[in-house]
Amino acid sequence: MMTKIRKFIQSPGAASFLASVASICIGLIFGYILLAFINPSMSLYGLGKILFAGASTTEKFAKVLYQAAPLMLTGLSVGFAFKTGLFNIGASGQYTMGAFFALYAGIILKSPWWVALLAAMLGGAIWGAFPGVCKALFNVNEVITSIMFNWIGLFAVNLTLSNIPLILDRVSANRTVNLAAVNKSAMIPKWGLDTLFGSSFMNISILITAAAAILMFIILNKTTFGYELKACGFNRNASIYAGINAKRNIVLSMVISGALAGLGGGIYYLSGTAQFTIVKSILAMGFNGIPVALLATSNPVGIIFSSLFVSYIQVGGEAMQPEFAKEVIDIIISVIIYLAAFSLLLKGLINRLLTWQNTKRDKVFAAGSTSVGDGQQNPQVGAATANKSESDGVTK
């Protein structure tokens, strides 16, 4: 039993999990120090709001889930592209496109919700295809293309929306019409979850997105296609040498990534509680997918949890207004992401701590009889640490 637990702790997944938890704790402490610096007397109140507001009532928790759904999808979008070695900073544009396609399908074409969601994926996929094609065929850096297409997408959607009078609200012409008033069937079903949580925000979107995350996990880890994508991400030249069509994989990866972000846009605006507003700056939801993906080291299942966490403390941040600006949350998240850069260091530290305990145990065991499992385990770990310290010695 003990060996099992120790094996688990020593696995690389657990080490990165522990490193993430450590980063989160340090980030929260940093946030608390910041709060104490701004307003010492209210700082504990602020921290309490950050930590507990999201779970204080079922209604607040419904809000957490409601915001986590699109966040999870943009996070998956960014994470999926990361796995192929692409940095999809254009999730925002794809998200906007997805929202537009979904609303067009729902409001103008009167289609049911699942058709509208498919339309959202189509819109995002088209917008993701541009950076992919530009990268694969013309060698244009995907970061630049995605940034450009964020803005092109935003302005194109604004332009199109302004010229479809039916899609706009009669009273204020810069937002879309309330979905509930024109086509109830396009709203994402609630399956009674809204009464369960006592919140109109609640619908099945979180279930859809979690399913998408698990699907991504299966594609990446259990299929040839996913293997090829990851191979391209690790070393493009090696994958080409191995006979993988890297260009096709780049385009496909961006298309899937775009479809995920588009689905996020669809899911958010088909909830019936949000209306798309014509704005002049690109939507933040796409950018927030980047920290979500980084926090989970692009692991689809990890993204489920990281998006829930980010959404949770964001709800906490809103609750601590007006005493503190809710941007404190962004600072905390950014500190956590920055510490992710230290994760290698942290992992090394955790490993060293564990091996140190091991060697201590070994000495005890060496006096008596040693179990076979331990005997096999330890030289490996010891070798790993030796390697690590050796490379440390060289680099410093």
Add this chain to the structure above:
Amino acid sequence: MIILANIMSATIIFAIPLLVVALGGMFSERSGTINIALEGIMIIGALFSCLYLNSVSVSGWGAANPLLAMFFAILIAGLSGLIFSLLLALASVSLKADQTIGGTALNMFAPAFAIVLTWAIQGQGQTTIIIPTWVRISQSIFGLTPSKTPGFLETFFFKDFFLTTPIVLLLLAITVFVIYKTKFGLRLRSCGEHPQAADSVGINVYALRYTGVAISGCLGGIGGLAFTVAAGSGFQSTVAGYGFFALAVMIFGNWKPMRIFGAALFFALFKVIGSYSASLPFLPSFTGIKNSDYIYQMLPYIVTMVVLVFTSKKSRAPKAEGIPYDKSTR
């Protein structure tokens, strides 16, 4: 003619932040570190320099010595950007982390920090730091009197003339010299192309990468101030994506200073056409379409994309950029 002068003046004022930030990005990438944090660095530079400008404006010293105050503001912008960028260098050079991670963290940190600090200093909900009017260089500084109907040259020079403009142009000249004519420039470029080879002849790759990132931070911070004075509405904890545009300009300019200058002017021109579209008589006006100005606002991005598609086959990024240097790979 006056319209032309207006357009030219606006083009230059918008090209200046793009130019200096893209040059900053170039220093960093030429040394082998992708600096995606330029947006955040710009915000930090703008934040501290605007706070400074505001404080000397309140004390009255600024209005009495506008050029000197602006000069100090530029120094502060550069210095704060430099210090902030060291966080990126620490993560991506010393700790060998993925360079986009550190950059993204800084990009997220900067605007939030700016908002929190502005609130803390100016009081709740006060999100704009107002830029004093004396920051603009007026005719009176040169002993001229503004004419009632300014002519072509007067409009061109004095419509939006800030100290940042000549300083950034000077920095461009210095950059060209440093990158191509000095030992430091050669070493910096070698670290971006083949750090192992550079190391083998005794160049300290880590120190040079730190320097590259620090220079980019300094230029990025100055760019933040240049953008804020150009935008004219005060500092609102944002630079409207200019850090990312600057990255595009840098790639468009193929990591070469003079080409970056051209690319910045090109991008700024289309940007200005986009925002002045309503007042330009020679542009088609699309009368049947509502909010047709969005068409022109899309223009700079579409044009840049088209140009990139046609030129990127030949584009050559520094070969080792984005890869943390590890001595054991030598």
